[in-house]
Amino acid sequence: MAIVLNNSKMKVDIRGAGGVLSKALTRLKKRRIFKKKNYPITVVFVSGEESRKLNKAHRQKNKPTNVLSFDYEASGELILCPEVIRKEAKKAGNSVKKQTAWMIVHGLVHLSGLHHDQSGKKAEKAEKLEESVLASLGFK
Template sequence: MQALDLDLQIADSLAADAATLPTSDNFELWVAAALAGRKSEAELTVRLVDEQEIRELNATYRHQDKATNVLSFPADLPEHIDIPLLGDIIICPAVVAAEAQQQQKTLTAHWAHMVIHGTLHLLGYDHIEEQQAVAMEAIEIQLLAQLDYPNPYQCPH
């Protein structure tokens, strides 16, 4: 059994009122899916922010001055600190909603993808190089399929 301590923070005042946000149970399910077989216990924060906050974070840490869907900040703990802290996932609900509409995906499926994607980053997966991207995308596709969501990299017909 997996021990998961998920701190869900809704820092986006517009999103806080939105009925379109996933439930805390959804977030836990998606994070747990990404952790399964990879981590037996984990602590992390999922923070939902507005476009301005994610744009500032993206500009500061990735040098890209634009709002983005998800950012992951893995915990950088000294080796002698033995706690299961993975880090923080920052998600912008407005960007996720706009992308889901543009890509003709259900909002829930896109949320699931963003949470799984962000969690995999916290576990050390990346997609900078093509080989890494192929491996990470394959895991995402598999995890989403296990949760009955379609392949996020295939365009709907």
């Protein structure tokens, strides 16, 4: 499993992001949720404007979003927007580190095939899985 972090020349503290990604992926594999092998994942940090453009192009929502997940069959990509993540962290009373970890886990859950826009039970399963993985990483 190759993990590539690319901060798109932004001033973003990415320390720990690779560790969160790797550990969360290991936990999802142990639970047989993430089944892909030899699947490189790229994490890209983008500006609010770039996030808005991508969100509009792929989800028809004209606003920046915290994370976008793209499954390209042979690889995956997580697009994170620190601007949105910082705002959401403040609103939720979380550290930026925890909120970023949550968005990485959330993106991995999407790459595993679980989506919050599915039926109630599947959405609930995805949310509980995220909470469990975050707790196992030391985020309460």
